[in-house]
Amino acid sequence: MAVIVRIPTPLRSLTGGAEEVQLEDVANVSEVIDTLETRHPGMKDRLLDDKGVRKFVNIYVGEEDIRFLEGLRTAVKDGEHISIVPAIAGG
């Protein structure tokens, strides 16, 4: 089972510039983040704090914000796209 994680520009320094990362054998968002951390150290700290997903980061499974699903326990299905949307400033 594979899912595709879309990496936003501010985090691509951790993925060697990769815009997408394909992950195998992950059942929920928490496992997605753990696997991302294993392959791209530093990612977990950018996404989570001790209370869960950081306040200025949104994680979507498909088109839905995981805050309105089951949070980090939200299940991911084969072929699913996971998007990370951080707050950005600038203009």
Add this chain to the structure above:
Amino acid sequence: MGMTRRPIARDQATIAILGVGGLGAPAALALAHAGVGKLILIDDDEVDRSNLHRQILFRDADVGRPKLQATADALARRGLSTKTELREGRLDPMHTELLAGADVIVECSDNFATKFLSADAARLRRVPIVHGAAIRWIGTALAVGPEGGPCYRCLFEDIPPGAQAGCDIAGVVGPVCGVIGALQAHLALQALEGDAAFGTLATLDGLRDELRVRRIRARADCALCGSHPTIDAIDAARYHPAEE
């Protein structure tokens, strides 16, 4: 979502543009050409040569001039009917009256403190606001209704900790600003017509040529527009990022 406000005729509308830089310039241009009655322009900066690739209303001769005057002059050269009101200043907790009189606020600032402050001020004034941001190859635009639900704080709860790289450090691709500024103008015009745009989050990835448009949801525990809001006044202490 049904219409809860009366539509505002475009030529009778007043739209405030907070920051006339990379996003504010294309937004102002689009809104003026759309026939908006009055634009309130808010800024306290001067044109720098490094701005010119994205702040499309300015010319070489404008370098060193106040952005407000340079913007007003650029719009006046087009001979449009839109009036401009120039408000020199920087939005801070002591000066939220800079936003007074607007039917819609178009937030084009370049830092999180101003984004969160303008979100709070707009909600407390019950004025729709269209937030925009752009950095490197990505940009976002979010339209928020006068009652929030959802609002900027539903999406991003608080100011990210530590110093954040803005366009002056990280850089931004000029056309990304153009697309996002135009989208903000588009959403502001929709806000004059009704409530349909509210809750729309557009995210542009300029490297992938991908524009995603989502409807975001209100959070019941949002501090600004939730069922038991805790933000009922502007408190200056709220607009400083926490230490990392």
